Amino acid sequence: xxxxxxxxxxxxxxxxxxxxxxxxxxxxxxxxxxxxxxxxxxxxxxxxxxxxxxxxxxxxxxxxxxxxxxxxxxxxxxxxxxxxxxxxxxxxxxxxxxxxxxxxxxxxxxxxxxxxxxxxxxxxxxxxxxxxxxxxxxxxxxxxxxxxxxxxxxxxxxxxxxxxxxxxxxxxxxxxxxxxxxxxxxxxxxxxxxxxxxxxxxxxxxxxxxxxxxxxxxxxxxxxxxxxxxxxxxxxxxxxxxxxxxx
Amino acid sequence: xxxxxxxxxxxxxxxxxxxxxxxxxxxxxxxxxxxxxxxxxxxxxxxxxxxxxxxxxxxxxxxxxxxxxxxxxxxxxxxxxxxxxxxxxxxxxxxxxxxxxxxxxxxxxx
Numbered sequence: 001x002x003x004x005x006x007x008x009x010x011x012x013x014x015x016x017x018x019x020x021x022x023x024x025x026x027x028x029x030x031x032x033x034x035x036x037x038x039x040x041x042x043x044x045x046x047x048x049x050x051x052x053x054x055x056x057x058x059x060x061x062x063x064x065x066x067x068x069x070x071x072x073x074x075x076x077x078x079x080x081x082x083x084x085x086x087x088x089x090x091x092x093x094x095x096x097x098x099x100x101x102x103x104x105x106x107x108x109x110x111x112x113x114x115x116x117x118x119x120x121x122x123x124x125x126x127x128x129x130x131x132x133x134x135x136x137x138x139x140x141x142x143x144x145x146x147x148x149x150x151x152x153x154x155x156x157x158x159x160x161x162x163x164x165x166x167x168x169x170x171x172x173x174x175x176x177x178x179x180x181x182x183x184x185x186x187x188x189x190x191x192x193x194x195x196x197x198x199x200x201x202x203x204x205x206x207x208x209x210x211x212x213x214x215x216x217x218x219x220x221x222x223x224x225x226x227x228x229x230x231x232x233x234x235x236x237x238x239x240x241x242x243x244x245x246x247x
Numbered sequence: 248x249x250x251x252x253x254x255x256x257x258x259x260x261x262x263x264x265x266x267x268x269x270x271x272x273x274x275x276x277x278x279x280x281x282x283x284x285x286x287x288x289x290x291x292x293x294x295x296x297x298x299x300x301x302x303x304x305x306x307x308x309x310x311x312x313x314x315x316x317x318x319x320x321x322x323x324x325x326x327x328x329x330x331x332x333x334x335x336x337x338x339x340x341x342x343x344x345x346x347x348x349x350x351x352x353x354x355x356x357x
Binding site for chain 2: 021023024025026027028029030031032033034035036037038039040041042043045046063064065068
C-alpha cells in the first residue's frame, strides 16, 4: 500500500474485504486471463505457425490452417504449369494440323485451283445400234469415268474435276440406273474432265491406258483430249471431317 | 496478485504445447469466447475498483454471457447469417466503455 500506483489501485475500495474473498477474486481474474491466453495461442498456432517449434514431442506438422494455405499455394503453382503445358500442346496440335492440311490439300480440294493441264471430253456414242449389239456398250459408264480419273491421278494430276464436280478423296462415282452420281449430284454426258498437272505426262498415261485397253473408240464413244494452259478447277462443295491424332 | 500472472503463463504453456487443434468451422466461436472473457475481465476489474465486486455474481455473469454469445454465433453459423460481427461490435463497445471507466478510476487523482 506504499506506492502511489497501489494507492490508485485500491482507491476504489469502500469497505474491507476478507482475504478469502481477495483470493477468490484473484482466482476469477486468473482463470479469465488463462482462458484468454489458451484460446489465443491455440488459434494463432493453428493459423500462423509453419513448424510446431514448441510441440516437439507430439507432431511436427504445422497448424491445420497453415497446411491448407501451403497446399493451396502449391496447387496454384501446378495449375499455372498445367496452363503452360496446355498452350504448348495447343500450338503443337495446330502445327500438326497445318502440316496435315498442306500434305493432303489437293485431296481435300477446298480451294479453286488453277494451272496448266488437260481437258478431256467423253460422250456417249451416236452411232446407231446394229442388231445383236448390247446397248450398254454405247454409253459411258461410271467405271469408265473412274478408271480415267484414276489414270489422271496416276499421271500426277493435282486437281481433277468432272463436269464441275471436284473429285476429292471422298468422291464416288455412283451408277443409279441411267444416271451417274458424283458427289451426290447428277452428271450427264457430255463429260468434261479437267485435270491440272503436267500436260504431256497426263496425255501419255491416259491415252495409253484404259481407253486403249478397252478400245472404247471401237464402240463409238467419243473421246478427245487436249492440252490447256490455264484451267480452273472449282472448289469442292463438300466438307470433310478429319480426325487428327496427336502423335 | 501473482495468481493472474501464473494463469497467463500456464495458459500460454498449455496452448503452445498441447496438440489440440480447433476444427476450422468453429474459429468464430473461439474468437467470441476470447472476446467474452476479455469483457468479463474488464467488467470485473471495474467493479473491483468501484468496490461492488462479488465473485459469485461475476462468475455466473461470465458463464451466462459466454453461453449467450456462443449460442447466438452458433445459430448464426447454422442459419448462414453473419451474427458474429454484430456480437464482436457489441462486446468491443462494452470493453472500451469499461476501459474508459477504469482509466478514470485509476489515473485521475481525486
